[in-house]
Amino acid sequence: MATTSFKCPSCGAAIAYVPGTDHTKCPYCQSTHTLEELIAKQKEEEAKVPVQPEMQKAKPDIDQSALREYNCDSCGAQVVTDETTSSTICYYCHNPVIINDRIAGEFLPDKIVPFQIDRDTAVNRFLTWAGSMRYVPRDFTSPANLEKITGIYLPYWVANAKAEMDIEGRGENTRTWTSGDTEYTETKIYQFERQGTIEVGNISELAYSKFDKDLLLSIEPYHNDQKKDFALPYLTGFFAERYDIGQKDVEGRLDERARDYAIQLARDSYSAYRNVRTEREEVDTEIVSWEYTLLPAWILTYHYNGKTYVYAMNGQTGEAFGELPLNQSKLALTSGAIFAAAAVLAILGGWLIW
Numbered sequence: 246m247a248t249t250s251f252k253c254p255s256c257g258a259a260i261a262y263v264p265g266t267d268h269t270k271c272p273y274c275q276s277t278h279t280l281e282e283l284i285a286k287q288k289e290e291e292a293k294v295p296v297q298p299e300m301q302k303a304k305p306d307i308d309q310s311a312l313r314e315y316n317c318d319s320c321g322a323q324v325v326t327d328e329t330t331s332s333t334i335c336y337y338c339h340n341p342v343i344i345n346d347r348i349a350g351e352f353l354p355d356k357i358v359p360f361q362i363d364r365d366t367a368v369n370r371f372l373t374w375a376g377s378m379r380y381v382p383r384d385f386t387s388p389a390n391l392e393k394i395t396g397i398y399l400p401y402w403v404a405n406a407k408a409e410m411d412i413e414g415r416g417e418n419t420r421t422w423t424s425g426d427t428e429y430t431e432t433k434i435y436q437f438e439r440q441g442t443i444e445v446g447n448i449s450e451l452a453y454s455k456f457d458k459d460l461l462l463s464i465e466p467y468h469n470d471q472k473k474d475f476a477l478p479y480l481t482g483f484f485a486e487r488y489d490i491g492q493k494d495v496e497g498r499l500d501e502r503a504r505d506y507a508i509q510l511a512r513d514s515y516s517a518y519r520n521v522r523t524e525r526e527e528v529d530t531e532i533v534s535w536e537y538t539l540l541p542a543w544i545l546t547y548h549y550n551g552k553t554y555v556y557a558m559n560g561q562t563g564e565a566f567g568e569l570p571l572n573q574s575k576l577a578l579t580s581g582a583i584f585a586a587a588a589v590l591a592i593l594g595g596w597l598i599w
């Protein structure tokens with residue numbers, strides 16, 4: 246299975262993308278290289294490799310993207326991945342590896358929001374959050390557990406839609422004042438129309454079935470201003486997954502969301518009226534363009550008492566959400582103490598009343 250590993254042009258060591266920048270940094274010789282340099286270098290290397298038509302012809306029917314194993318080009322170990330994993334790190338030697346077939350053809354992303362939050366920041370924020378919680382198991386914040394915090398690019402379908410609106414209705418405005426002994430009420434009735442086309446951009450749906458969609462919703466939104474055209478070196482040193490939910494499967498939901506958004510926008514525009522009656526509300530939506538996009542997240546999964554807990558952080562904004570494993574024995578002890586205290590209070594209360 247064809248793979249790509251970005252190596253330091255100065256010393257040959259494996260290099261990783263530095264969040265929030267346009268370059269990579271070598272952990273050994275500390276030299277930095279821009280993504281452009283790396284892409285140019287990669288093209289040069291590719292041009293040097295002779296094409297081997299016979300070998301390709303020999304196995305025409307094997308879907309390379311479905312193979313689950315590859316040999317690490319650094320240590321030679323055989324590494325097994327999920328069939329959706331497109332960028333990973335060798336389990337044995339920590340060499341970052343990109344699996345070419347899973348990031349090419351139909352799986353080639355249009356856009357990427359590169360990581361802005363680096364690993365240290367993610368770990369520190371997790372520790373601050375976990376430290377403020379009581380009753381969590383002691384090893385929840387152990388170094389071994391912190392090791393497992395993973396920077397991963399997740400696949401999303403991002404759509405831009407347009408909505409044709411034709412809305413008509415009536416609303417009222419009333420005004421009350423007193424003059425002498427008389428109270429006056431004036432009611433003005435307005436007829437309003439909202440017609441036109443609005444663009445609803447950047448609506449997204451997770452294109453990956455192995456993570457809980459609702460959990461990831463709680464770390465949205467991702468902002469457009471740091472979105473880039475996809476380039477391979479952004480992946481080096483991070484994990485990435487390719488989509489396993491097709492564009493067709495999310496089209497209906499995205500269309501519905503574009504519609505909801507358009508209707509809400511229209512309603513906001515006449516929200517100053519009272520007693521609104523809508524006489525006509527026609528909204529036609531259409532998705533006009535798609536962008537297959539990779540979005541960054543820091544993820545920690547934690548197994549405790551037979552259940553898996555997930556902590557997720559938006560790799561762009563730092564917005565985080567975590568499910569908390571509660572240590573039942575610590576919890577039981579404390580609630581026991583609270584119960585005892587409450588019993589004492591009740592007795593005291595009873596005694597005072599007596």
Ligand SMILES: [Zn+2]
Binds near residue numbers: 256257271273275276
């Ligand atoms: Zn180096």
Ligand SMILES: [Zn+2]
Binds near residue numbers: 317321322336337340
């Ligand atoms: Zn290796």
